[in-house]
Amino acid sequence: MTPPPGRSLDRRSGRTSGRGAPVVAALACLAGVTALGIVLVLRRDGILGRGGNRPVGEFSYDVAALFEVDPALVLCEEAARFDTGLREPRGIAVSRAGIVAVVGDEALRAFDGTGASLAEASLAAAPRCVAEGSDGTFLVGFKGHVEVHTAGTWTRAAVWESLGEKAFLVSIAASPRWVYVADAGQRVVWRCEPSGKPAGTLGKKDDASGIPGFVLPSPHLDVAVAPDGLVRIANPGRHRIEAYAPEGHLELSWGKPTSAIEGFAGCCNPCNFALLPDGSFVTCEKGIPRVKIYDPRGAFVGVVAGAKEFAEGQLALAGDWRQGSGGGLDVAVDAAGRILVLDPIARVVKVFVRKRSARLDGRDATLDG
Amino acid sequence: MAEMQRSMGDGQPETGLSRRDILRGGVRGTLLAGLGYLAGILTMRGRKHEWVWQIDPYKCIACDGCAKNCVLEVSAVKCVHTYPMCGYCDLCTGFFDPQPNALNTGAENQLCPTGAIVREFIEDPYFAYHIEKDICIGCGKCVKGCTAFGNGSLHLQIEHDRCVDCNECRIAVRCPADAVVRVPSERPYLIKGKPPAT
Numbered sequence: 001m002t003p004p005p006g007r008s009l010d011r012r013s014g015r016t017s018g019r020g021a022p023v024v025a026a027l028a029c030l031a032g033v034t035a036l037g038i039v040l041v042l043r044r045d046g047i048l049g050r051g052g053n054r055p056v057g058e059f060s061y062d063v064a065a066l067f068e069v070d071p072a073l074v075l076c077e078e079a080a081r082f083d084t085g086l087r088e089p090r091g092i093a094v095s096r097a098g099i100v101a102v103v104g105d106e107a108l109r110a111f112d113g114t115g116a117s118l119a120e121a122s123l124a125a126a127p128r129c130v131a132e133g134s135d136g137t138f139l140v141g142f143k144g145h146v147e148v149h150t151a152g153t154w155t156r157a158a159v160w161e162s163l164g165e166k167a168f169l170v171s172i173a174a175s176p177r178w179v180y181v182a183d184a185g186q187r188v189v190w191r192c193e194p195s196g197k198p199a200g201t202l203g204k205k206d207d208a209s210g211i212p213g214f215v216l217p218s219p220h221l222d223v224a225v226a227p228d229g230l231v232r233i234a235n236p237g238r239h240r241i242e243a244y245a246p247e248g249h250l251e252l253s254w255g256k257p258t259s260a261i262e263g264f265a266g267c268c269n270p271c272n273f274a275l276l277p278d279g280s281f282v283t284c285e286k287g288i289p290r291v292k293i294y295d296p297r298g299a300f301v302g303v304v305a306g307a308k309e310f311a312e313g314q315l316a317l318a319g320d321w322r323q324g325s326g327g328g329l330d331v332a333v334d335a336a337g338r339i340l341v342l343d344p345i346a347r348v349v350k351v352f353v354r355k356r357s358a359r360l361d362g363r364d365a366t367l368d369g
Numbered sequence: 370m371a372e373m374q375r376s377m378g379d380g381q382p383e384t385g386l387s388r389r390d391i392l393r394g395g396v397r398g399t400l401l402a403g404l405g406y407l408a409g410i411l412t413m414r415g416r417k418h419e420w421v422w423q424i425d426p427y428k429c430i431a432c433d434g435c436a437k438n439c440v441l442e443v444s445a446v447k448c449v450h451t452y453p454m455c456g457y458c459d460l461c462t463g464f465f466d467p468q469p470n471a472l473n474t475g476a477e478n479q480l481c482p483t484g485a486i487v488r489e490f491i492e493d494p495y496f497a498y499h500i501e502k503d504i505c506i507g508c509g510k511c512v513k514g515c516t517a518f519g520n521g522s523l524h525l526q527i528e529h530d531r532c533v534d535c536n537e538c539r540i541a542v543r544c545p546a547d548a549v550v551r552v553p554s555e556r557p558y559l560i561k562g563k564p565p566a567t
Contacts, residue, residue, distance in 0.1 A: 059433035059436050059437070059482055059506070059508030059509070059510055060432070060433045060510075061431070061433075061480070061509075061510040061513045061514065063467075063513065063514075063517050066467055212493075212494075215458075215459075215494055215495075216456075217456020217457070217458050217519065217520055218456065218520060237456065237458060237459070237494065238494065239460070257460045257472075258468065259467045259468060260468070265467075265518065266460075266462055266518035266519065267456055267458040267460060267461070267462055267518060267519040267520065268456065268458070268519075287462070287517060287518035287519070288518065316517065319430060320430070
């Protein structure tokens, strides 16, 4: 006897049974569940706006997390700010008398400690840096030469000889004996007589003397004279600050590359720095724009201001992180220990003082504020 | 004589041109004008711009959309390196993860998800970085790292030996920065540091 289609023959009883029906039903259920799953996945993709089966954010690089700063590390707060009035401010310096000088465009602008404008001097070319000389004049650095401007009358007193066609001057510092001029173009710091005559260089690569040379992926090479008499020079490509004797011997260095808060991040930082009255360092970084304090031996102390305080960081957090190499905060410190940060994108100077609650190395930091 | 009189007195113009000559000249002129027009059309067609898609590196935000939205299985967008802009950094922020264990080529230290950047020692402390285009998927992680924290010498470009030049580029449609633009095929690349196509 032949069973009808879809039914099997029970050989003992000779009767047909419907064992195929559950299999068909199971298969139908499976197909239904699979179809339902496909529909759900497609709907989810549609809801999430995904273009297909490729995961969302698989290749995304979230840089925002790098801009975060632990609030407990922030030692300072903004006390004031003032507009520079310049389209492209480049450098800032504070004199011993408390005059704040900002250079940019083709001008030197002077402010008092509150940010009130004192004077403006027109310059013949675009300046790149400024510092106070040992005699109270202001030394303004241009691409290849330095000019001396008299405070008060704001007139040009002298023009130094060019330091060469390849010179690209980005920082100046003065001691009672020498003027140090940082030349990013030729990767040296010139040691000059107060008259402007070059007397030697610091930091030029010299394997025999153990001087590794400056590594400058971007034109930042800051210099300052510390209270201990050594010349501190930032070597941004090596992520450290080096100390040289005035004659050019490399004495010591500190700093390490890391995006963690205690080190220097990016390709080339610190881009600029200044010295507090006690010899501590205030460093500026670009890329992740942050200002920090290190003790005279280079140990991390705390944060002056994090990335969110500056235009470069605000742009980055808003999605426009393309200012990385275009930023470059500059910093100066006045006699009272106030930290003046020049934000070149916002074109303002921000004045930071220590928080009343902040303690530094066990002593009350409000003394500096 | 009668023949001569007919020829002189039957209304022929004094120029000596017959109607047939005028017609023949007209036909010749028309043909020549047609040939000239045809030649002009062909010349103009030869000179006509073809337009192709390209990424404006100054608008690009390296969002990773180029890796995911191209109709090709492996995107036609690749990383391009403008060497004159590069700092040849030891700590290359386009090559290394933000928190590398060490500055070496260990996979765990690299930012590129496919290992498409080759790091080559030049001299202390300088390293050159080269893009393996066959491996690069155009995700732009390196571009973001280089531009946000470095000199921005790495950037993305549509490679025209791979691009199928869709009439409506799927990357362009979805680009959040409107960075994918049409450029003339004679100057199909927008390389950083070089003048833009005109």
